[in-house]
Amino acid sequence: xxxxxxxxxxxxxxxxxxxxxxxxxxxxxxxxxxxxxxxxxxxxxxxxxxxxxxxxxxxxxxxxxxxxxxxxxxxxxxxxxxxxxxxxxxxxxxxxxxxxxxxxxxxxxxxxxxxxxxxxxxxxxxxxxxxxxxxxxxxxxxxxxxxxxxxxxxxxxxxxxxxxxxxxxxxxxxxxxxxxxxxxxxxxxxxxxxxxxxxxxxxxxxxxxxxxxxxxxxxxxxxxxxxx
Amino acid sequence: xxxxxxxxxxxxxxxxxxxxxxxxxxxxxxxxxxxxxxxxxxxxxxxxxxxxxxxxxxxxxxxxxxxxxxxxxxxxxxxxxxxxxxxxxxxxxxxxxxxxxxxxxxxxxxxxxxxxxxxxxxxxxxxxxxxxxxxxxxxxxxxxxxxxxxxxxxxxxxxxxxxxxxxxxxxxxxxxxxxxxxxxxxxxxxxxxxxxxxxxxxxxxxxxxxxxxxxxxxxxxxxxxxxx
Numbered sequence: 001x002x003x004x005x006x007x008x009x010x011x012x013x014x015x016x017x018x019x020x021x022x023x024x025x026x027x028x029x030x031x032x033x034x035x036x037x038x039x040x041x042x043x044x045x046x047x048x049x050x051x052x053x054x055x056x057x058x059x060x061x062x063x064x065x066x067x068x069x070x071x072x073x074x075x076x077x078x079x080x081x082x083x084x085x086x087x088x089x090x091x092x093x094x095x096x097x098x099x100x101x102x103x104x105x106x107x108x109x110x111x112x113x114x115x116x117x118x119x120x121x122x123x124x125x126x127x128x129x130x131x132x133x134x135x136x137x138x139x140x141x142x143x144x145x146x147x148x149x150x151x152x153x154x155x156x157x158x159x160x161x162x163x164x165x166x167x168x169x170x171x172x173x174x175x176x177x178x179x180x181x182x183x184x185x186x187x188x189x190x191x192x193x194x195x196x197x198x199x200x201x202x203x204x205x206x207x208x209x210x211x212x213x214x215x216x217x218x219x220x221x222x223x224x225x226x227x228x
Numbered sequence: 229x230x231x232x233x234x235x236x237x238x239x240x241x242x243x244x245x246x247x248x249x250x251x252x253x254x255x256x257x258x259x260x261x262x263x264x265x266x267x268x269x270x271x272x273x274x275x276x277x278x279x280x281x282x283x284x285x286x287x288x289x290x291x292x293x294x295x296x297x298x299x300x301x302x303x304x305x306x307x308x309x310x311x312x313x314x315x316x317x318x319x320x321x322x323x324x325x326x327x328x329x330x331x332x333x334x335x336x337x338x339x340x341x342x343x344x345x346x347x348x349x350x351x352x353x354x355x356x357x358x359x360x361x362x363x364x365x366x367x368x369x370x371x372x373x374x375x376x377x378x379x380x381x382x383x384x385x386x387x388x389x390x391x392x393x394x395x396x397x398x399x400x401x402x403x404x405x406x407x408x409x410x411x412x413x414x415x416x417x418x419x420x421x422x423x424x425x426x427x428x429x430x431x432x433x434x435x436x437x438x439x440x441x442x443x444x445x446x447x448x449x450x451x452x453x454x455x456x
Contacts, residue, residue, distance in 0.1 A: 064309055071299045081292055081312065088316070168405050177396050180408040188413070 005076060008066045012083045013139065015059045019090045020136040022052050026097035027132050027193060031125030034100050034186065035118070039108040045101035052094035059087045075207075082203045086139075089196040093132070096193045100125075103186055107178075112186065114179035117167060124160045124190040127153050131197045138204055147201040154194040161191040233304060236294045240311045241367065243287045247318045248364040250280050254325035255360050255421065259353030262328050262414065263346070267336040273329035280322035287315045303435075310431045314367075317424045321360070324421045328353075331414055335406075340414065342407035345395060352388045352418040355381050359425045366432055375429040382422040389419040 026045050033041035063084050066072070072080055104112045113121050131153045138146040164187040167173060168180050175183070205211060254273050261269035291312050294300070300308055332340045341349050359381045366374040392415040395401060396408050403411070433439060 064305060067295065067309070068301045068305050073296045077292060077296050081295070084309065084312070085316070088313070165409065168409060173405050175405070177401050177403070177408045180405045181393065181396060181412045184409045184412040185416070188416070 005066075005070050005072060008062075008070060009076075009079060012059065012063060012066070012080070015055065015062070016083060016086055016090070017136060017140045019052060019055050019059065019087065019094075020132065020139050022048070022055065023090055023093045023097065024129065024132040024136055026052065026094055027100075027125070028129045030097040030100040030104070031122075031129055033104045034112055034125065035122055037104060037108055037111045039105050042101040042104040042108075046098055046105070049094050049098040053091060056087045056091040056094075060084055063087070079207055082207055086200050086203055089200050093193055093196045096189045096196075099189050100186060103182060103189075107182065112182050114168075114175045114183045116173075116175070117164060117183055120160055120164055120167070121186060121190075124157055124187070127157050127160070128190055128193045131157075131194050135197045135200060138201060142204060142208055144205055144208055147205055150194075150197050150201045154198045157191055157194045161187050233294075233298050233300060236290075236298060237304075237307060240287065240291060240294070240308070243283065243290070244311060244314055244318070245364060245368045247280060247283050247287065247315065247322075248360065248367050250276070250283065251318055251321045251325065252357065252360040252364055254280065254322055255328075255353070256357045258325040258328040258332070259350075259357055261332045262340055262353065263350055265332060265336055265339045267333050270329040270332040270336075274326055274333070277322050277326040281319060284315045284319040284322075288312055291315070303438075307435055310435055314428050314431055317428050321421055321424045324417045324424075327417050328414060331410060331417075335410065340410050342396075342403045342411045344401070344403070345392060345411055348388055348392055348395070349414060349418075352385055352415070355385050355388070356418055356421045359385075359422050363425045363428060366429060370432060370436055372433055372436055375433055378422075378425050378429045382426045385419055385422045389415050 026048060029041050030045045032038060033045060063080050066080055067077075106112075131150055134146050134150050134153070137143070138150065164183055168175065168183050173180075254276060257269050258273045260266060261273060291308050294308055295305075334340070359378055362374050362378050362381070365371070366378065392411055396403065396411050401408075
């Protein structure tokens with residue numbers, strides 16, 4: 001039985017890694033599409049999200065089957081429950097990549113990236129891609145040092161998120177309302193993407209160490225500068 | 229054992245209802261605070277969110293304990309897994325109410341509701357409160373007709389969300405960038421709040437009927453009018 005469970009867990013882990021890889025492709029393409037107004041690349045991201053959704057649902061079914069058949073307890077049980085939660089967060093990350101692609105498609109042939117914020121969004125997108133890659137590695141290797149890197153990148157993304165609001169609310173901001181809306185939504189999407197990665201990291205840390213930090217801290221970045 | 233399980237489920241259900249009631253209070257107060265720039269009411273919502281978080285964590289622990297001790301299978305297992313997911317969605321709804329309160333506090337003594345959108349946000353907030361009340365009833369009674377009402381209110385909220393963007397992007401919009409940012413964020417929060425309620429409704433329907441609609445449809449409302 002122990003052998004069977006171990007094998008099932010490997011299956012679960014492999015599927016989480018696979019979904020994380022798809023999410024990385026999605027956020028990478030979405031970032032490129034957003035940066036270059038590439039509407040066909042944006043379409044690819046939008047279409048591919050259904051695959052992430054399907055794989056997340058299939059993984060959930062597998063996890064429920066493992067619970068039913070193998071009746072894990074203690075730490076084993078928590079691993080399976082955590083896999084369900086990680087899958088839900090990955091699915092949301094895929095949705096967010098899709099939203100960035102949808103923003104790109106909706107503004108086409110105009111640029112979705114507001115003038116004056118190209119550098120900021122290129123950096124934010126690059127960090128989200130990096131976070132997603134690191135997360136995939138974390139899920140694959142359970143090397144907890146990677147969790148620190150994700151946390152650091154998330155801090156940097158939060159700072160960029162604040163800087164977007166500072167820019168938009170500054171006297172020098174010349175953007176029309178559409179640019180302000182796009183900057184607000186895109187920045188929020190990028191920030192939430194990384195939040196989900198941090199949330200998954202915490203679950204991996206918990207499984208490795210038993211050290212649980214409740215995952216209830218969606219950063220509220222004040223659209224005026226400071227954080228509350 | 230069956231008796232014990234039934235008793236445990238009643239406990240789980242009672243706790244879900246209790247959290248939903250707290251979420252209703254939170255969104256009700258947040259809506260009032262947002263509408264009247266009542267910063268002390270906003271503070272109440274922000275402080276009370278920790279209680280929702282704690283209760284969600286405690287419920288998750290109970291669900292895991294039920295899985296470990298009672299080893300439910302088939303439909304019973306799915307009920308417990310669904311409770312974990314419903315708890316996560318309720319916790320997010322509490323976060324969103326908190327975000328609306330934070331927006332209010334951050335703009336104080338200015339109004340967070342942009343001029344020209346007071347009616348829209350009053351209606352959106354009122355609908356979110358109604359959705360939250362109906363959701364509490366649905367969790368309490370499992371009366372599936374309530375799910376239709378939640379879905380209808382969500383449709384109306386989506387329309388209002390579109391109308392916020394129409395307003396902000398219209399030639400008549402006189403708001404400064406701060407007003408545009410606030411309208412964008414607040415509208416997105418209200419819309420997501422109802423999305424979570426719909427997502428929970430689907431889980432309740434699934435448990436009652438076995439009819440599962442995968443929950444991956446975060447509406448993307450195009451900030452230009454149409455929906456994609």
